[in-house]
Amino acid sequence: MIFARNFVLGLLCRATMVMSKAIARDVNSPLSIVTTTRTVTASASTSSSSLTLATPGAPVSPKVLLIANTFEFGYLDAYNFTIQYTGVLFDQILACTDDGTICKLECGQELVSASQITALLMIPGVNLKKAYIIITGTGGVNPKYGTAGGTAISTFGIQWEWGGMFLGDDLPANFSGQYFFSYAQLTPDQYPVTVGSEVYKLNEALVDRFYATGSNVTYENVSETAQDLRATYEYDAAKREPFLARCDTVSSQVYWHGNVAGENVEYYSNVITNGQARPCNTNEDDQGRLLALFYGAVHDLVDFGRVSMIKAFSNFDRPPPQLTAYQSRFYVGEGATEPGLRNAWKTIIAIVDDVLENWNTVFDAGIEPNTYMGDIKGTLGGVCDFNSTSSAAKGSVQGS
Numbered sequence: 001m002i003f004a005r006n007f008v009l010g011l012l013c014r015a016t017m018v019m020s021k022a023i024a025r026d027v028n029s030p031l032s033i034v035t036t037t038r039t040v041t042a043s044a045s046t047s048s049s050s051l052t053l054a055t056p057g058a059p060v061s062p063k064v065l066l067i068a069n070t071f072e073f074g075y076l077d078a079y080n081f082t083i084q085y086t087g088v089l090f091d092q093i094l095a096c097t098d099d100g101t102i103c104k105l106e107c108g109q110e111l112v113s114a115s116q117i118t119a120l121l122m123i124p125g126v127n128l129k130k131a132y133i134i135i136t137g138t139g140g141v142n143p144k145y146g147t148a149g150g151t152a153i154s155t156f157g158i159q160w161e162w163g164g165m166f167l168g169d170d171l172p173a174n175f176s177g178q179y180f181f182s183y184a185q186l187t188p189d190q191y192p193v194t195v196g197s198e199v200y201k202l203n204e205a206l207v208d209r210f211y212a213t214g215s216n217v218t219y220e221n222v223s224e225t226a227q228d229l230r231a232t233y234e235y236d237a238a239k240r241e242p243f244l245a246r247c248d249t250v251s252s253q254v255y256w257h258g259n260v261a262g263e264n265v266e267y268y269s270n271v272i273t274n275g276q277a278r279p280c281n282t283n284e285d286d287q288g289r290l291l292a293l294f295y296g297a298v299h300d301l302v303d304f305g306r307v308s309m310i311k312a313f314s315n316f317d318r319p320p321p322q323l324t325a326y327q328s329r330f331y332v333g334e335g336a337t338e339p340g341l342r343n344a345w346k347t348i349i350a351i352v353d354d355v356l357e358n359w360n361t362v363f364d365a366g367i368e369p370n371t372y373m374g375d376i377k378g379t380l381g382g383v384c385d386f387n388s389t390s391s392a393a394k395g396s397v398q399g400s
């Protein structure tokens with residue numbers, strides 16, 4: 001226990017350091033509160049003084065669009081974004097390099113980002129039809145698949161926002177999935193009733209390509225305290241040095257943490273994707289972004305086959321055996337945010353280099369998906385390959 005406590009205190013200092021740095025970086029955002037890596041930016045304003053405003057309607061067709069929070073862009077200095085584009089109902093930062101090749105969108109999270117991206121898609125002159133759109137930022141990591149300070153590239157984006165919930169003693173004894181289910185699931189093999197935005201499956205062939213390029217990047221280590229902590233997890237992936245994992249993203253407006261919530265999320269992800277997803281990245285950002293980009297694709301403003309998610313792991317999504325969820329969430333905190341973000345941006349820079357170097361031969365025409373790509377209802381065409389048979393555990397029930 002003493003070991004655990006010292007450990008926790010050591011990490012606490014670390015997490016606090018990260019936090020004050022984060023706040024210092026965000027001086028231009030008056031209402032930006034970095035309480036977590038899931039940065040809340042109430043009003044997006046960045047170093048706008050260094051940006052030249054483009055004439056309204058000026059055309060730009062980037063090859064790459066990077067999407068993250070303002071704070072997370074603070075760790076990227078490989079590109080100079082010099083020209084800012086504005087539009088009606090759009091109060092975020094869309095800024096591009098001088099030649100218009102690479103742009104960044106500084107935006108919010110989930111529902112908020114969905115609305116912001118919709119406004120972005122309506123800016124006259126901004127043409128994203130050929131852009132490779134990379135959603136990045138930070139999240140928690142499932143220790144079964146990755147480690148703090150590492151990163152992941154995902155094929156599936158999943159939300160449980162439409163799930164139902166019974167808490168504590170209200171939970172019926174026959175509910176194996178505890179809090180999360182989509183409306184009802186009467187038997188283990190019955191697929192739940194869905195709304196439509198529960199799952200987006202990205203272009204798996206693009207993930208293959210980006211993963212191969214990204215796996216070549218050398219990562220920096222996490223602090224010694226974080227190395228000691230990761231060694232106490234039961235899972236091999238957690239014990240590793242930071243690496244690029246290939247596993248999936250689950251997000252919601254609720255910040256969950258701990259074994260019970262973590263396992264529920266895994267259970268839900270398993271049911272909703274017929275067991276195809278390997279849920280590792282937990283955050284409060286991504287499904288709203290995917291939703292808006294998906295509707296952009298339905299209306300031919302975005303090529304969904306060019307959308308990808310490459311994210312950093314700021315912390316584990318559950319404690320190691322010697323800590324409680326509370327200690328892990330509030331004392332360990334998100335101490336791997338900084339190395340995680342630097343590792344994620346390194347990966348993304350390598351991928352952007354690949355896109356630009358091989359634009360004419362590979363990326364201009366696009367990379368054909370090699371498996372089903374789209375939403376849970378086949379809206380973009382093709383036959384959805386994860387929306388029929390439920391793979392819930394035998395004997396489990398999630399409703400009646």
Ligand SMILES: *[C@@H]1O[C@H](CO)[C@@H](O)[C@H](O)[C@H]1NC(C)=O
Pocket residue numbers: 077078079080
């Ligand atoms: C960005 O602009 C600064 C100032 O002009 C320059 O020193 C720096 O080299 C530029 N960086 C890149 C990546 O072009």
Ligand SMILES: *[C@@H]1O[C@H](CO)[C@@H](O)[C@H](O)[C@H]1NC(C)=O
Pocket residue numbers: 172173174175186397399400
């Ligand atoms: C699950 O438990 C509830 C509450 O006890 C009960 O009403 C329901 O019939 C059960 N469902 C199934 C499928 O057994």
Ligand SMILES: *[C@@H]1O[C@H](CO)[C@@H](O)[C@H](O)[C@H]1NC(C)=O
Pocket residue numbers: 212213216
């Ligand atoms: C990985 O790096 C090596 C050495 O620089 C290079 O030869 C190889 O093409 C790279 N592979 C990928 C997939 O980028």
Ligand SMILES: *[C@@H]1O[C@H](CO)[C@@H](O)[C@H](O)[C@H]1NC(C)=O
Pocket residue numbers: 219220221222227241
């Ligand atoms: C990370 O730290 C561990 C333990 O000190 C060390 O064995 C390893 O070589 C380091 N890795 C990197 C990439 O620096």
Ligand SMILES: *[C@@H]1O[C@H](CO)[C@@H](O)[C@H](O)[C@H]1NC(C)=O
Pocket residue numbers: 191194376377378382383384387388
């Ligand atoms: C699964 O996707 C197909 C299209 O491939 C669609 O027709 C069907 O309604 C979907 N089922 C569910 C449960 O969403």
